[in-house]
Amino acid sequence: MRRGPLVVGTERRVWCYMDHPRAKEAVRALAIFAELIKSPLQVREYRITELSLWHACALGWGSREVLETLRDLAMGPIPYPVQEWIVLTMNRWGGLVLEKSGRRYQLVARQPLSEGVRQALQQSGLLERGGRWMVPARQRGEIKRQLLSLGYPVLDMAGHAPGEPLDIDLKEAVILRPYQEEAVQAFFDEGRHGGSGVVVLPCGSGKTIVGLAVMARYRQQTLVLTSTTTAAYQWKREIEDKCEIAPDSIGVYAGDERVIKPVTISTYAMMTWKNPRGAMPHLRELARHPWGLVIYDEVHLVPAPIFRFSAGIQNCRRLGLTATLVREDGREADVFSLIGPKCFDLPWRTVEEEGWIARAECYELRVPLDPAAEEAYRQAESRQRWRIAATNPRKLEVAAELVARHRGTPVLVIGHYLDQLRELAHRLGAPDITGDTPERVRRETYDAFRRGEIPVLCLSRVANTAVDLPDARVAVELSGNFGSRQEEAQRLGRLLRPKKDGGEARLYMLVTEGTEEVETAVRRQQFLAEQGYEYRIFAVRAGVEHAFDGVSQ
Structure with missing residues (x-):
């Protein structure tokens, strides 16, 4: 019997040897029923959990399929206690x-x-x-x-009460891609998950279109919850552009605009805003309306109070849209039980191979720590060491070189620390957008970038959420939110809209060499590694061009 790339341990851990000819096949299979927890280059480590198995159940897998897959891909026998546990756990589905x-x-x-x-x-x-x-x-x-x-x-399987009717259809010119049609069909598959669930698709692949198609098929008044006011207005533009619907049927309940319409678009922040008495008046107001459908955009960002809201609206359909179900707060189970299980999931590289999102290359550039900061780094506490490494002044030089290397290409520079970001923006003569930037200025700046009037745009954590900048080809990461896998996926996602010339996107992660930032970079890359993206590592000691000698632009 041919040995496969997997080793299955007694504690439900699975190791995948990436130099094996069948490693990519194993990675695709494990993504269905296991969680990636470590992703070094040679051996990736996975964990099989109850929740990962139940997500597989929601996608139509049973214990037989999981065990047959493991036996086919394992180097040796599967420990009997692990086999028994998989069977018992998956048999609870439907119990x-x-x-x-x-x-x-x-x-x-x-x-x-x-x-x-x-x-x-x-x-x-x-x-x-x-x-x-x-x-x-x-x-x-x-x-x-x-x-x-x-x-x-x-x-x-208790079903849902109909909400108020909604007169809406997709315009004839809107043709769903095959996987978008499959996602819509999966959501309406009453036989498995009762009409509420989560659709997982890569950034740039048209998750919003899936939401619009569900709205048009269900034709019930809809509440759309988004991560930011910018995203709310993007949804409004998409509905107006792609749907046959009366203009006065669409309302935004965010910022200074607070109207409830048959299709209402709000934000998680607006819903969870508290008045001086500690009440959430906007959540209460929107919860009263007889919605037939609630769409949770970027469902991985849903805050805790929204889970309580979701617990109280189980009678209406709930659609979650996301590029990743990874949550850094560990509340994936709340998404599963209160919004719904995963009903459709398409690997990023599969969508890329079919040409629906841009090809992307990822690089980790290791930058020496500035000598002036070395002593402070050695003496600092752990959290402070992280900040010293993340704001390493040498990164500004490398980032400026990367921007120059890609002159003429739309570039995003993304940073977690505002002083660092603003210093680089000043050096480059580029505008910066942070959480303090007024919504009007944000929209004007984004539009100017889309028109090509601004070649370089510096963004804070606002880049982690749904910002539609389809022509961006290059992103330079100055710093991030520790080891956030979710954030890393969202940042790559800003680049994945398909390019008119079929060109590829490039993501550069700047990491301070010999510091704690190297270890957190490995964690940040885990989700994308699971999706098939590999980071090429370069040491930048004598300039970017020297480090990339022989590598094409």
Whole structure:
């Protein structure tokens, strides 16, 4: 029997040897039912979790498919305890089903439950009748969240109440790409996940179009929640451009504009704003409306209060859109139970190979620490050492050289620390946009960049969210938010809109050599490594051109 690239450990860890001929095949398979936790060049380490297996279940996989895949790709036998655990875990999928009988919700146990689960149901005040628990409508979301935390996912088949009707259609000129059509169909697949779930597609691949197609197919009044006011207005423009809908049916509830229309677009920040008494008036106001559909754009950024809002609106359909389900706060389970499981997921490289997003190359440039900062770095506490490394003055020189190397190409410079970003913007004579930049100025600057009037744009963490800059080809990362995998994916995503000439995009991550920043860079790259992106590492000691000697622009 031919040996594969995987080693499966007793603690549900899986190691993939990347020099094996079948390594890429193994990486694609593991992305369905495991989580990448370490991604050095030679051996990647994965972890199989309950949640990763249940996401696989939602995509139609069972324990047989997972075990057959592992056996096919493993170097040796799969430990029996791991096989047994996979079977037991995946068999719980469908063991608890939420159904609707008349006006009542019933939780039906289709397999024996542990005593702990029974006690939890009793403590929640639910009445049992012949293996069925009566669930009040107000507890529908919370019961699902609670049971998932106890190791029992609830298959919610109770359906959804129709909202107010919406007169909307896609324009005839809008043709969905094959994978967009598949994503829409997966969302409406009542047989598996009950009509609510998360669509995972790479940045630049048209997730918004999927949302519009769902709106047009469902034709119910819709609330769209976005990460920023800029993103809210982008959604408004897309709806106006691609949908047949009365202009006065679309409203933005963000910033100074606060109107509720049949299609209302708001932001997570607006929804969670608190008045001096600690109340959230905007959340309460929007929750009252009879929505038929709620769309969560950038669902990986949903803040905790929105989960509580989601728990209370289980009666309407919920569509999450994201490029990555990675959350740095560890609340992936809340997305799963309150918004929905993953119903469609397409690897980034697959979309790239089909020509729907730009080809991209990633580089990690290791820059020496400025001699003037070496002593301070050695004596500093860990967190302060990180900042010293991240704001290394040598990075400004390297960034300026990279911008010069790509003169004539639209370039984004992205940084976490504002003083560093503004200093470079001043040196380059480029505008900068930060969280303090007024919304009007942001929109004007973005538009000027799109028109080609601004060749270089410096962005703070505002670049981590849905900013549509389709012609950007190069991004230079000065600094980031520690080891955020989510942030790294979003930054590459700013470059992935397909280019008119078919050209490729380039992402440069600047890392201070010999510091803690090298270790956090490995973590930042994990999600993209899982998607098939490899960072080429170069040491920049005598200038960028010397480091890239022999590498084409």
